[in-house]
Amino acid sequence: MSDHYDLFLAVDLPPDLPEPVLLELRWLLGEGEMPPELKSTDWESWGGPWQAFGGGSASHSFDGADVSLLVRAVGRPNPDGSEPWALTVRACVHEDDFGVTMDVVGWLLRFATTQGWVGFVRDSGLGRIQHLVRHEDGFDLVDVRPVGQHKRVPWSSW
Known part of the structure; x- marks a missing residue:
């Protein structure tokens, strides 16, 4: 059985993208339609391009749905x-598609x-969770905690 990764990403992009x-x-x-030239990665070495963030269906390996949404942040404009x-x-x-x-x-x-x-990225095999942290030089995957060493903070309003 293959492992899968649950990828969650939430970012702002400049208005003049x-x-x-x-x-x-x-x-x-x-x-949208595939543009004539793709710059996001070397798709040919991966067997050709695909819509990596296409959503709108139940997740293959995780509870919930795969979703994607790009909108203008009209309620919180820049200065x-x-x-x-x-x-x-x-x-x-x-x-196989993680890289x-x-x-x-x-x-x-x-x-x-x-x-x-x-x-964050969550691994279906090991249950490991890593934060995606962006900085000036790129981004890092940062381990949340080693598996099995969870710190619990009770939160109950039931």
């Missing part, structure tokens, strides 16, 4: 009045304005 980037992102989300793009992705990624998907995540994060925590 270059049109070629916006077109490719919309295609990756399943919201200059411009409206950033707000992106949220939740995708189930097969272990290329993380290449695409890296490409996307080069355009993001969000710093610090931007999401």
Whole structure:
């Protein structure tokens, strides 16, 4: 049985995102036609391109649905009045596609304005959870805690 990864990503992108980037992102989300040239990764070495962040169906290996949404953040404009793009992705990624998907995540994060925590990756095999943390030089996957060493903080209103 193959492992899968539960990928969650939530970032803001600049209001003036270059049109070629916006077109490719919309295609990756399943919201548009494939542009003539893809820059997000070397798709040919992976057998050809696919819509890595297409959503709208039940997750293959995790509870809930794979979803993706790109909208303008009209309710929280930048200080200059411009409206950033707000992106949220939740995708189930097969272990064979994990490397290329993380290449695409890296490409996307080069355009993001969000710093610090931007999401997580959960492994179906080991149950390991890693935070996605964006910084000026790229991003890191940071282990939450070793499996089995959970710190519980009770929260009950029942």
